[in-house]
Amino acid sequence: MEPRVRPAEKADMEAVAAVYAHYVTQTGITFDEQAPDAAAWRVRLLDLRERGLPFLVAETGGEVAGYALAAPWKPKSAYRYTVEDSVYLAPGRTGAGLGTLLVGSLLGACAEAGIRSVIAVIADTPDGAQAAASVALHERHGFSHTGRLEGVGYKHGAWLDTVLMQRALV
Template sequence: MPDILIRPATLDDAAAMCAIYNPYVASTTISFEEQPVAPGDMAGRIAGVHEAGLPWLVACDGDRLLGYAYATKWRARPAYRTSVESSVYLDAGASGRGLGAALYRALLDALRTRGVHMVIGGIAQPNARSVALHEKLGFRKVAHFSEVGRKFGRWVDVGYWELRLA
């Protein structure tokens, strides 16, 4: 993917991220949010990730943002400081070209440089494409919680995959 640039996210990317993310909110159980996210709120999330010293990356084709990936703290207690939860979202038209894997690899590389030990991916079930992506990158399934979310009037399971970086 020679024309794709993967770079750190800026607050100016927030509106484009919302355009990618909000369809997941509105029509899937991939995200457990139930209301669209406003650009100001997304900018606050980006700032919070950066303040925590964690990466938030975007993939761009010229001026067009095609996807993003970021990590957040796994838990608040200090002993969890070397574990993170990862998230990757792609524009619907950008899937199936290897962009998700390229973006995720860049995120994992950025996490390694920050001394992160464990990356955890939570995946609402079913989601075969996300499971395949995580397993392609070396994640292994370690947990499955039944009916822990409820969206669109139905129960949703969540599985957890982990990848040890160091």
């Protein structure tokens, strides 16, 4: 069955919470150390809707297989045309093109929302191995490298870096 990308709904937030919880508890891909529950995700969904920002899910076989969203980059009003993307796939759903589908759809939705720039903040190990797939995904969508912050996060007993990438939409 072909995957489809659609706007996220409140009913999707249990699945979104489960997808994200895997990365919180099992990896250093996110710097969160406590996984938000579905109620917290519903609040986030409503906040992004009120801001006119996209929150999308990829669905295959009637199940949420991943999600992508655009959140404000910084709280100061001068940053209102810049967002940070987040893209997560359910365990076992990587390598099938869902990330490509989600990022492409997210960029289109951001452009429609009047966003000028999308920032990717990608957690990485100092050797660059952890972020390789995410970096490649963003490069395929025209993101360029803008920097690397070294040792800015500590999780699961390891210091982590962040790779910064940017894509202009105008």
